[in-house]
Amino acid sequence: MSPTSPIFAIGDIHGHFDHCAALLRDAGLIDDAYNWTGADAILVFLGDYVDRGPDGIAVIDLVMRLQTQAARAGGYVVGLLGNHDMLLALAYGFGRGVFYDWWRSAGGVKADLAHMADDHFHWLLERPVMVRLSDYLFIHADASFYTGYGGTVATVNHAIAQLITSNDVDHLADLVDQFGEHRAFLANDELAARLLKIYGGQQILHGHTPIPKMAGGVPDNTGRPYIYAHDLCINLDGGIYAGGEGFVYRVG
Ligand SMILES: [Mn+2]
Secondary structure, eight states: OTOOOEEEEEOTTTTHHHHHHHHHHTTTOOTTSSSSSSTTTTEOSSSOOOSSSHHHHHHHHHHHHHHHHHHHOEEEEEOOHHHHHHHHHHHHOHOOHHHHHHHTTTOOHHHHHHHHHHHHHHHHHHHOOOOTTTTEESOOOSOGGGGGOOOOHHHEEEEEEEETSSSOOOHHHHHHHTTTTOOOOHHHHHHHHHHHHHOOOEEEEEEESOOSSSSSTTTTTSSSSSEEEETEEEHHHHGGTOOOOOOOEOOO
């Protein structure tokens, strides 16, 4: 990647591998055999690869492979951690118990856990929860918890990674709860401004909340981004799991 590399982002896929592949193909980022054709482009997956849809592990496999192929081609693929990805990792890591129950009640698909292997688990544990690229701050959730875990992108990512590999069930339970918050920036655009001041960037790009669920008056249009909070935030969750079109967004 270079300072002139185009940046693309895609929101929540939730196990819909074919739909995801079609969107990436239409954007010129992969070919019919699912190989990277994006050259030096940057592609950010905003997380929530799994749950609700048919084949979450295939989505994870695709992201993992594209990371390797893009790096070889001079590109860069980022895969953020979504709350559903975290729940699956906790269900896998802890076995049956409270996290298994939470994962299932959040739409966990038994086949995902059955198809999951240690390399998927370790990959999920290494996912960042936020990344900043040029003027853009990428996070999975429109939630307010990030600032409670550190004052830089690196410290937040480190703190969350430490926590999800710990046995600290009390604090993990808090994190699961916090990561499930929605519409925090819609309710309070000062919060969006504060995140940008702390972590840098001019705009927050997130997924997590399907665009039609943002607020009254939002058109039921899931094929394009929803820009709000005085243009500080862009929601990229096209609600694919609920039948939405979804899209790949050309960021810059
Ligand atoms: Mn989510």
